[in-house]
Amino acid sequence: MSNGPLLVIRVERAFGPLVEGEAVVSAEGFSPRYDLDRWTGLITKPGHKLEGASIKDKVCFFPTAKGGIAAGWAFYDIKAKGISPKAYVFGVTNPVMVQGAVLAGVPITEGWSEDPRAVLRTGDWVRVDPGRKVVELLRRAPLTA
Amino acid sequence: MPRVAEQEGRDLVELTDEERAMLAGAQGEPVRRALDYQMEVGRFFGAERFVPITNAHMMGDIEVLGDAGLALLRDAQALGARARVPVTTNARCVDFAWADRLGQDAGECAKEREVIAALRAMDVVTADTCINYQTLYQPHLGERVAWGDTGTVIYANSVFGARSNFESGPAALAAALTGRTPEYGFQLDRHRKGRFVVDLSGAALADLADWGALGKVVGERHQNYYAVPVFTGFRRAPLADELKQLGCALASYGSMGMFHMVGVTPEAPSVEAALGGETPWEGFAVSDADIEAVYRAFPLGDGDCSLVVFSGPQLSLFEVKTLAGLFQGRRLHPGTQVFVTTSVGVRSAAERLGYLKPLEDAGVAVLEGVCFYILQNLSLMRERNGWRNMISNSAKIVNIIGAHRFRTILRRTADCVEIACTGRLS
Numbered sequence: 076m077s078n079g080p081l082l083v084i085r086v087e088r089a090f091g092p093l094v095e096g097e098a099v100v101s102a103e104g105f106s107p108r109y110d111l112d113r114w115t116g117l118i119t120k121p122g123h124k125l126e127g128a129s130i131k132d133k134v135c136f137f138p139t140a141k142g143g144i145a146a147g148w149a150f151y152d153i154k155a156k157g158i159s160p161k162a163y164v165f166g167v168t169n170p171v172m173v174q175g176a177v178l179a180g181v182p183i184t185e186g187w188s189e190d191p192r193a194v195l196r197t198g199d200w201v202r203v204d205p206g207r208k209v210v211e212l213l214r215r216a217p218l219t220a
Numbered sequence: 221m222p223r224v225a226e227q228e229g230r231d232l233v234e235l236t237d238e239e240r241a242m243l244a245g246a247q248g249e250p251v252r253r254a255l256d257y258q259m260e261v262g263r264f265f266g267a268e269r270f271v272p273i274t275n276a277h278m279m280g281d282i283e284v285l286g287d288a289g290l291a292l293l294r295d296a297q298a299l300g301a302r303a304r305v306p307v308t309t310n311a312r313c314v315d316f317a318w319a320d321r322l323g324q325d326a327g328e329c330a331k332e333r334e335v336i337a338a339l340r341a342m343d344v345v346t347a348d349t350c351i352n353y354q355t356l357y358q359p360h361l362g363e364r365v366a367w368g369d370t371g372t373v374i375y376a377n378s379v380f381g382a383r384s385n386f387e388s389g390p391a392a393l394a395a396a397l398t399g400r401t402p403e404y405g406f407q408l409d410r411h412r413k414g415r416f417v418v419d420l421s422g423a424a425l426a427d428l429a430d431w432g433a434l435g436k437v438v439g440e441r442h443q444n445y446y447a448v449p450v451f452t453g454f455r456r457a458p459l460a461d462e463l464k465q466l467g468c469a470l471a472s473y474g475s476m477g478m479f480h481m482v483g484v485t486p487e488a489p490s491v492e493a494a495l496g497g498e499t500p501w502e503g504f505a506v507s508d509a510d511i512e513a514v515y516r517a518f519p520l521g522d523g524d525c526s527l528v529v530f531s532g533p534q535l536s537l538f539e540v541k542t543l544a545g546l547f548q549g550r551r552l553h554p555g556t557q558v559f560v561t562t563s564v565g566v567r568s569a570a571e572r573l574g575y576l577k578p579l580e581d582a583g584v585a586v587l588e589g590v591c592f593y594i595l596q597n598l599s600l601m602r603e604r605n606g607w608r609n610m611i612s613n614s615a616k617i618v619n620i621i622g623a624h625r626f627r628t629i630l631r632r633t634a635d636c637v638e639i640a641c642t643g644r645l646s
Contacts (some may be wrong), residue, residue: 088264088265088266089264090260090263090264104443104475106620108284108620108623109619109620109621109622109623110622110623111623112599112623113286113623119622119623119624119625120622120623120625121622121625121627122622123622138443139443139444139475140443140445140475141443141472141473141475143369143370143472143475143620144279144310144368144369144370144386144387144388144389145279145284145388146388147279147368147387147388147389147390147391148279148280148284148285148286148289148388148389148390149284149286151286151288151289151292151390152284152285152286152287152288152289153286154288155286155287155288156286156288167443167444167445168445169386169445169475169477170261170265170385170386170387170388170391170404170405170445171368171370171386171387171388171391173261173264173265174261174387174388174390174391175388175390177257177260177261177264178257178390183264185264
């Protein structure tokens with residue numbers, strides 16, 4: 076695409092390589108222990124706002140981190156199982172998520188200049204560039220009836 | 221949501237001569253890798269240096285490690301990794317005495333033994349407890365440690381005034397190998413200040429589950445690691461088991477790493493001291509009515525009472541003693557299964573003191589070295605047993621077990637026992 080990004084969200088802290096992928100925008104926080112089936116990559120916690128959604132190969136936007144000490148190993152485990160997200164983009168996170176993402180070599184960011192829930196939709200194509208501390212919207216999800 | 225801005229740190233962690241040598245491989249490949257990993261985590265948070273630690277506590281069980289994690293441990297062992305500070309393990313996913321009866325996978329159990337062997341070879345003390353702060357090690361005010369799970373961390377920061385971040389398995393193991401941790405988060409004074417005030421003058425909090433319910437109310441209101449609540453106005457001295465339930469629930473529902481309780485915890489001689497001179501985000505009260513509302517909010521589904529759990533965290537000796545009294549002379553309702561989990565040491569003491577017999581006579585399973593929610597094969601166990609509801613007096617486990625598709629219900633301790641023995645849920 077010759078034009079620049081449609082939208083730029085600045086993040087406060089970031090780790091990892093540049094990636095692109097389809098956004099999953101969650102209105103609820105996340106823990107791999109509480110919410111995720113770590114064998115399928117599906118969010119299985121009953122009542123979670125993303126219940127039934129897959130995080131595999133997605134750029135996941137979560138407002139908060141829940142719990143939980145498990146992410147340290149779990150992010151590495153799900154990467155090895157081939158069901159890892161491409162990146163974790165958090166509003167507020169905790170050290171465990173960062174320790175897990177660093178071990179897995181998966182990009183993670185914290186803090187955002189605009190709430191993704193207001194400007195992005197699940198299905199949008201985004202780029203996460205930890206080096207420049209930005210998340211960029213590249214293509215809108217096709218509108219469905 | 222109020223935010224705590226992390227002070228912009230330098231982009232690089234400042235290293236001592238020893239640390240530079242470690243990074244150059246002078247102390248072996250495992251130390252080099254561990255410090256390199258810690259550098260990356262520290263860089264994310266703007267840490268300016270490493271600080272020495274005295275003790276580490278790590279999660280490492282096959283349920284969360286997976287094959288990839290096990291391979292990583294084997295690799296570290298093969299490279300000669302050795303802990304340089306005392307390091308203990310958190311609860312694991314198999315109690316080998318129960319594995320067959322619970323229908324746990326033999327292959328995974330064999331891998332769990334490999335995990336234990338690899339950790340022991342690195343001089344990790346496989347104590348398998350999530351209540352190390354009650355049974356193994358009590359750090360002093362200002363002592364720096366690298367602990368996980370979250371319940372151990374919030375207890376260390378809050379009740380002991382020690383300093384730890386949530387250190388997940390790989391992070392705590394790295395800290396044990398290098399003897400240090402990056403200085404960020406609760407290692408720093410500025411993150412230990414109270415952020416909001418919670419008035420407890422209208423709350424009786426007579427049961428352990430009430431403390432967990434309090435943690436749920438407060439934790440859900442501010443899901444933020446750095447949202448440090450300051451509790452005030454409670455009318456008696458809280459017990460260690462009560463603070464344990466509160467801390468575990470705050471960490472679980474709010475991802476919080478620390479709380480203050482005025483006149484109780486060491487960094488809170490007064491509200492002002494706990495706030496560290498800053499204006500609180502807000503103040504609010506939690507009363508008996510708020511606690512009651514927590515219990516009423518759990519849907520009961522079809523009223524299934526086939527599973528009652530006392531776990532998450534493991535029970536102290538006093539909790540086991542209390543349960544023994546409540547189950548004395550009673551029998552579980554036909555079709556109901558009850559699980560208690562505790563540490564190896566507590567179970568052994570309970571047996572010697574006669575607290576196990578009333579539980580086992582009633583039909584209660586008392587597992588050691590595990591926590592219920594991390595049991596290997598739990599989803600399959602749920603399906604095979606037809607468990608739909610999980611009833612517990614632990615607000616933490618009620619929150620944490622969701623991915624296994626249980627409907628969870630929080631009830632007070634004596635009510636849980638009553639449900640288990642009558643099969644009636646209300």
